[in-house]
Structures are given as C-alpha cells and as structure tokens.
Amino acid sequence: MSKRIGMEIALAAAEVAALCRPDVIAAYPITPNTHIPEHLAEIVAEGHLDCEYLPVESEHSALSACAGASAVGARVFTATSSQGLLYMGEIVPIIPAMRLPIVMALGNRALSGPINIWNDHSDVMAVRDMGWICLFAANGQETIDMIVQAFKIGEDHRVMLPVLVNLDGFQLTHVVESMIMPDQEEVDKFLPPRKPYATVHPDNVVSMGTLGLPEIYTEAKKAEDEALINSKKVILEVWKEWEKTFGRKYEPIESYKTKDADVIMLTVGSMYETAAIAVDQLHKEGFKAGLLNMKLFRPFPADELKAAVKGARVLIVTDRAVMCGGAQAPVCAEVKSVLYDEPVRPAIVNEIIGLGGRDVRVDDFIKMFKKAATADKVKPERAYEIYGVRSS
C-alpha cells in the first residue's frame, strides 16, 4: 500500500529509485543532487537493496560505467547536476545513439561562469538535443512518480532510450514535502525486471558502439530521431497505466485555468506552483490568466502545445536559461517554431526568469502577466527579456 510521507525530495527520490531495484548505480558527488546518491549508498550499505554501487572518480566515468552496465542488461540509475552533466557531456549523446536505457535524476543547477550552485535550467538545456527523453517534475510527488515511470519508458523495447528526470535544484531537491510513496509490491507490479534487447555477454555475442561511416551515419541519426519521436506513444501509455494504478494523472502539458484564458503562461519545472498562485490572484481581479506546465520536453509535445494555447491572445513563455547570442531563449525558440505554421496564434512574450537561484515570487508573475497583456498591440522591443535584471 502506498503511504503518505513527509521527506526531503532528494531522499524520497533515492527511496523510490531503490524500489525500482536498480542493479548498478554509479554516481559522483555534486551539489544539489548529492543527497540522492548518498541516500542510495546508505540503502545499499544497510542491505536493503542488492545492487552494485560505484562511487566513481568523475561524472564522466559515472555515465560511462552506466553505459557498460546497461549494455550487459542491468537496470541502471545515476544522478548529477550542472557541471557534472557537462563533464558527462561527451558520453551523453552516445547513450541514446547506442539505445541504452539509463535513468538519470538531474538536480537542475546553473552552469558555471560564475560558479553558482543554485537552480536554473542551463544544465539540461545544454544537452536537450542529444537524444534523451526529458521529463520535468514540478514537485516532489512528480519527482518520485517520474523516476518509476522513467525506467518503464526507457526500458521498453519500442523505446530503448535514456531518460532524464529533471527536478529543480534546492527548490525541489532540498525541500521537505508531503508525498505519497508507493510500496515495493506496487512498484514491482508496475515495473517488472528489465528484459534487455541485447546483452554484451559471451552467451549472445554482439558488438556495440560500432563505427558509422558517412554511408550509415545519416540513416543512424534518422533512426535515433524516430526512436525518440515514437517514444511519446509509450510515454502516454505508461502515464495512462500510472493513472489507472495510482490515480495520479500525467500529461505532456498540464493546463491550469486555461479555459477562456486571455493571457497564458508556460512554465517548465517547479515555478509552475508559484505561478499558479499568481493566476488565482489575477482571477480574483478579473484578469483572465491561464497557466501551462510542460512535463514532457523531449520528445517535444508539439500537438499538445498547439491545442493548449488555442484561443489565447498572448502567450508568455518562461525560460530558465539564456541562449547566449541566440535569437530566443531555448524553450521559447521551440514554442515559436511549433506555432509559426498555425493560422491563428497568440502573440508571444519570452521572459527569462530565475537564473542561478534568483527568487521569482508571486508578485513577479503577476507583473509579467500584466505587462504581457498588451503584447499583441505593442510589440516588445526585444525577442526576449531577462526578467528583473538590474540595469543602469
């Protein structure tokens, strides 16, 4: 039986990862995800989980060891943040290309320069096009649910891809929340042991990670792209089954008060819950605000996005990363590209918020909504704004 618990989200993430019975865990410490691998090490040390836990010497080796273990057929889990993800960076695109399922919890943290341990999405945005399925949790409950779902999605033979479960550093990792934790029996029933498609083992000899000459590389990339696009079907299936089993609904884009909404905001990650309070307050003032939260970022839910913004006059896209020198911040760039061909589409405002742990409060969201209300008449000066930046 599932039971309600009150716990730091990172610890809960570790507990639920343990319930998934991973065979191999390899991780390297970096703030703010660290409590996840730490607690898993504790669970293994106490004998509650039969698992090879590799405290490796770098993130590069963490993901490399995960690749080797996954290739043998093990269920594999790892976690990291920010620079750690970038240090893995060389290996990140190789994992999906080799079709190796691995689940990684990413405690989102700003990329260095200047060094900063706090939350934004510059880490995940740097690897967004490297072939991983990307899920974003808005709270603790979604974090633990998504970790279980991620194994089931990634290991499905129709998918065979790694999955990134994004949870905002500190805002989620270090926050104590009330969550419903499934028990071992429930997780076992939902998530049977991994059945590998192929294993690097003498009983079934295979070569993995072969060389793709120019005659093959194009087709290999197409196959990989199709695999990621087609994973959506499985993701939706798994989410449906999850809802049926546990009663909690998941969809690529969650809507809040968007029916008849005039100005809609799109958030990704934990900002959703703060923005929702702003939407409630605006409604009291008669301002027809609506809110969308993107839970599935890769594969990109284009159809769901088009449907979700229908009827809105203005769409505010919030981003948690700067695409330095680019035309737009990353989420908005994609949103605009999806909506470009729509005959009727909202005016789009791009607000970059919450960089490197900068607080974004309810009144900030209210300000953004009010300011954007006229965006369809008065075009913003620039394609994007870094909200709240101090200027002289």
Place this chain on the structure above:
Amino acid sequence: MAEKKWPETWQEINPGLMVFKPASARSYLTGGWRAQKPILDNTKCIKCGVCYLFCPEGCITEDAEGYFMADLNYCKGCGICYHECWPRAIKMVED
C-alpha cells in the same frame, strides 16, 4: 543472394548500430591491399608455425599435413611471415 554492403534504409539499421554477426568483417577482403604475396616452400618448411603466430591478419592456417598457408583473400602482404621464417621457407613476390 549476395549480402548488401550497407543497409539501404534507416529502418534496416539495427538499434544502436549493434552488430549481431561475430567476425562478419570477413566479408571484407583485405587481400586487395597487397603489393607482394608470400610464397611458402614446403620443402624448407619445418612446420613450426611461427608464420601463423605472427600474422596480424590471422589469415595463416595449418593444413592437414601440418604445413602453413596464407589466405590471400585477407593477406595484406606485410612480409612479417617472410621476415620471421627462420628456415627461410617463405619469399615475397610481386602480386
């Protein structure tokens, strides 16, 4: 039917470019690289197998009588066997 050199379409590619046919590189004949080929003289051969052991291609095999022979489909003509053959039973000739 002769096997295709490349899968033609992306749908034909194995997931992750995995290869399930061990030693399938044998379908590629490296013998064409050769400028010289080894000729083994059985009258001088002492059947020691040095040539077999030192061949980087692994293309020298022992026949039923214990003599050694390079498979010219794969021999690249490096000359190691010629150089290492102590009784001088191998010579290299233009191919």
Place this chain on the structure above:
Amino acid sequence: MKGIVENFDLYAPKLVDKEEYFSSGHRACQGCGEALAVRLMCKGLGKDTVITNATGCMEVISSLYPTTAWKLPWIHVAFPNSAAVGAGVESALKVLRRKGKIADRDVKTVSIGGDGGSVDIGFQAISGSMERGHNMIYVCFDNEAYMNTGIQRSGATPFGASTTTAPAGAASVGNKTWKKNMPEIMVAHNVPYVATACHSYPIDFINKVKKARSVKGPAYIHCLAVCPTGWRSSSDTCIKLGRLAVETGFFPLYEVENGKYRLTIEMPKKLRPVEDYLKLQGRFRHLTPDQMKQFQERVTLEYKKLMNKVKYSKSWLEM
C-alpha cells in the same frame, strides 16, 4: 638471421588456442603490431570474455558497421572511458550473476585502449577502476603516439621521436620528454598483477594474459605494439623491432606480482645498443650522435632502476 628465433619456443605455436577471436577482414595497416597483439591477447583470454574498447585504431579498424571483426562480446563507447565502461560491465556481470539473471560462471571483463586512450586522456578512468579494485584486466596497447589521428605525440612517446605535434626540426629534437612509466603507476595503485609485454614474444604475452585473467581483482598489462606507419619502419620488421626494444633494454619484459618484480624473459648479459633499435625507425632518423647518447644513457638508467627492483622487491604477501 641470427636472433630471430631467440627466446622463442620453437613449436609453441602449436599450443596456442587456434580460434581466431579477432577475425581477418579488419582494416589495420599492413604489418600492424597492435592488431597482432590484440589477436594474441584474445587467444590468451578465450571465449568467456567481454571486451571494452577505447576509441582508437583498434576500434576503428574492427567495427565498421554493419560488420565486426570481433568474435568476443565487445563494446565501444568513447575515447577516454574504456576502463570506466569496463567497471560498469564488470559490476553488471557480477550483480546479474548474483541475482541469477545471467549464467553462473566467470566471465572476465577486459578493457583495452591505445597509449593515448590509456596514459593520457583515459588515465583518470583507469586510475579509478584500478583503485576501486574491479575484477578486470586493463591492457594498454602502446604504439607510442596517437596513430589513429595521425601520429601526434602522447605521454608514451619516447624522447627524440618525431611526431606531427612534436616534429623534429632545426630547433627541435622532436619529442622532448621521456616516456611516462605507466606500469610503475599501476604498481603504485597496489594492482596485484602488473606486466609489460610485446607481440614479438607471443607466448610470454599470452601467459601474462592468462595470469592476469586468473587474478581476482584488477590486473594491468602494458603491451608495446609496433606501428610501422607511425614509426616510419618497414612493415616486415614489426616483430624484429619489438624484439630489439626488449634486447636493448628500452622496453624490458617483466611482471610485478603483489609488488614483486621479475623479468619474464632472459635478458642478454650485455644489452644491445639502443642505436640498433632506433636506426630502423624513420621517426628517429634525425637524431645526432649526442642525442643518441642521451637516449642510451636514459635507457641504461631506467634499466638499472628496474633491475634494482627485480633484485630487492618482495611480495606483499611475504611481508
């Protein structure tokens, strides 16, 4: 032809595993010592083996999709991480066997890489895997430069070799540094079995591979592999050059079991001059007599240091 069959058990080839786990049709250059060394290594390992391969010559020449030269299960992920991938493979084999998900028998994990992938960019991963004590073998195939990318200098390149990133010229001797002593670094990791090897001594090499395989824990073999392309030497002299590297004392063959050093082949009472070795290679063609002398002095010193360890070292198990 004196010297060619020295130290060679005449009919020993009859005793080695006839199975070719590394098949013909691979695209290595003519006379590639590394391809030969890989072939010999596989004979020592046998079928219950998983290979993890660093990016480099051996990976490129053996795995052009849709074919593979490998008859052993094989995985390549990237350049610097062969040992880390090996750590993951070893851990997975261990846990899946424990849980009854794979056959209940010993399967050895063997990670391989070139000198660049081992002593330079892959160094950290090897250090980590050896220090953590994974039950695996790491074999470095050392051809003394980044040959796959075009003969650039690595930490294993010897003094005076002309490479594309340390070329010899009017103002330069070529590579200015001495070869990094990787086996010694592995001994310092308390790896219970460390050995040097060369394809020119195949039985010695295969025996070392078998010994490494029998170790419960990490083992490291550093195998000198002649590269005719990068060394600017004739392809037929591949085996001879390996032999000269040993006989000059430039690359002595030894093993270190639990800290105890032992030479594994009989070394000549008086080492051959290094000049015999260097003069057959275009990469050393420019060396002046003075530089040659400098080279000789260093080789003599390193050899003395090794002999000192051979004489005085004791096994940890006897302490």
